[in-house]
Amino acid sequence: MNSEKKPVSLAVIRRLPRYYRYLADLERAGTTKISSKELAALMDLTASQIRQDLNYFGGFGQQGYGYNVSGLKTEIASILGINQSRGMIQLGAGNLGRAIASHIDFATSGFDLLAIFEVDPKLVGSHLGGHQILHVDEIEAFCRQQHPIAVSLCIPEEAAEDLVPRLIACGIKSFLNFTHYDIGIHYDNISVENVYIGDSLMTLAYKTAALEQ
Amino acid sequence: MNSEKKPVSLAVIRRLPRYYRYLADLERAGTTKISSKELAALMDLTASQIRQDLNYFGGFGQQGYGYNVSGLKTEIASILGINQSRGMIQLGAGNLGRAIASHIDFATSGFDLLAIFEVDPKLVGSHLGGHQILHVDEIEAFCRQQHPIAVSLCIPEEAAEDLVPRLIACGIKSFLNFTHYDIGIHYDNISVENVYIGDSLMTLAYKTAALEQ
Numbered sequence: 001m002n003s004e005k006k007p008v009s010l011a012v013i014r015r016l017p018r019y020y021r022y023l024a025d026l027e028r029a030g031t032t033k034i035s036s037k038e039l040a041a042l043m044d045l046t047a048s049q050i051r052q053d054l055n056y057f058g059g060f061g062q063q064g065y066g067y068n069v070s071g072l073k074t075e076i077a078s079i080l081g082i083n084q085s086r087g088m089i090q091l092g093a094g095n096l097g098r099a100i101a102s103h104i105d106f107a108t109s110g111f112d113l114l115a116i117f118e119v120d121p122k123l124v125g126s127h128l129g130g131h132q133i134l135h136v137d138e139i140e141a142f143c144r145q146q147h148p149i150a151v152s153l154c155i156p157e158e159a160a161e162d163l164v165p166r167l168i169a170c171g172i173k174s175f176l177n178f179t180h181y182d183i184g185i186h187y188d189n190i191s192v193e194n195v196y197i198g199d200s201l202m203t204l205a206y207k208t209a210a211l212e213q
Numbered sequence: 214m215n216s217e218k219k220p221v222s223l224a225v226i227r228r229l230p231r232y233y234r235y236l237a238d239l240e241r242a243g244t245t246k247i248s249s250k251e252l253a254a255l256m257d258l259t260a261s262q263i264r265q266d267l268n269y270f271g272g273f274g275q276q277g278y279g280y281n282v283s284g285l286k287t288e289i290a291s292i293l294g295i296n297q298s299r300g301m302i303q304l305g306a307g308n309l310g311r312a313i314a315s316h317i318d319f320a321t322s323g324f325d326l327l328a329i330f331e332v333d334p335k336l337v338g339s340h341l342g343g344h345q346i347l348h349v350d351e352i353e354a355f356c357r358q359q360h361p362i363a364v365s366l367c368i369p370e371e372a373a374e375d376l377v378p379r380l381i382a383c384g385i386k387s388f389l390n391f392t393h394y395d396i397g398i399h400y401d402n403i404s405v406e407n408v409y410i411g412d413s414l415m416t417l418a419y420k421t422a423a424l425e426q
Binding site (some may be wrong): 009014042080100104105157173182189191200203209 | 223293363398413421
């Protein structure tokens, strides 16, 4: 085992949630240990890819035994920081906002969804997925009290341009960004994860064209 | 200019939609040409990164002139295959399905959304974003007539396990997959683009923890 931390590329980090999901499924199914070969077959990877990915973090596997499923899952959770719970708010309770607040498990992803903000007076005051919908003008007062660090932006691009500086002034540092507003370009010392569904669709167009060749 | 095609990594392909969006914005704003340095400043990249990405496809830029905005946009559209229009269907008209069908511009991403399928009898027969909502049991008959090649899966994971084999039997080859069902593992000769919002949230947790260090 190697206790020195090597720099880990974001490409490896991005593969960890998938490992985490598979390990959580295995744990739920009662599997306590798994070899890199078995895990590779399950995830359609090679055993050497798996060993390479997990070696970045010091291994966790024992020769001839394999991985302890719960142990490895806990380690990955710790590496990703999802064993913590950081306050998050969401902006937008439209179709996308409703989908995110209802279907995404914030708690197992390291966040605690505290409240949802909207401009539409028809939605303000109601609840969504057990969360209160407040008016966007309450953001500042809410943040002074609850100190959320992250936001899920389910709003139009134009609204994001106006609201992002307000959020940053409130101490928000992390953005799950569904808008095309390129937040990372405009601000330093923040973290942004863009979910660009239109870009994924364009990439699918490329892959579809490649299939036809 | 190099007319030989080098193999292009998917990492480069995944960057092209962002170039495309910036070039489309520039074109809309009336900009006809741009240097790699100007484009780099706009996109928060280095000029050499831009030249490296675009050189994969033979360049397009002229020394001392820069890029022709419309020309480069057209080339990128052609590389991505989004200048074509492939028939697509969507499964699911719930919150996520409504968000996708209302907000995503399928036409500029190389697809033509033909119809949406649902199991909920309250939704079947109505319209969503100008598209007809049909019952899932009509998929086979619809595909025989309209020959869609792609699908957007806005349904629960369990439903995906049942429906994906039916879709493949209908000739569907490309999947925009919002479910955690790992389609690519189970079938060959298909293309899949996964949009795993929960994984993005976990990656954001990692980036947030990294900010705090």
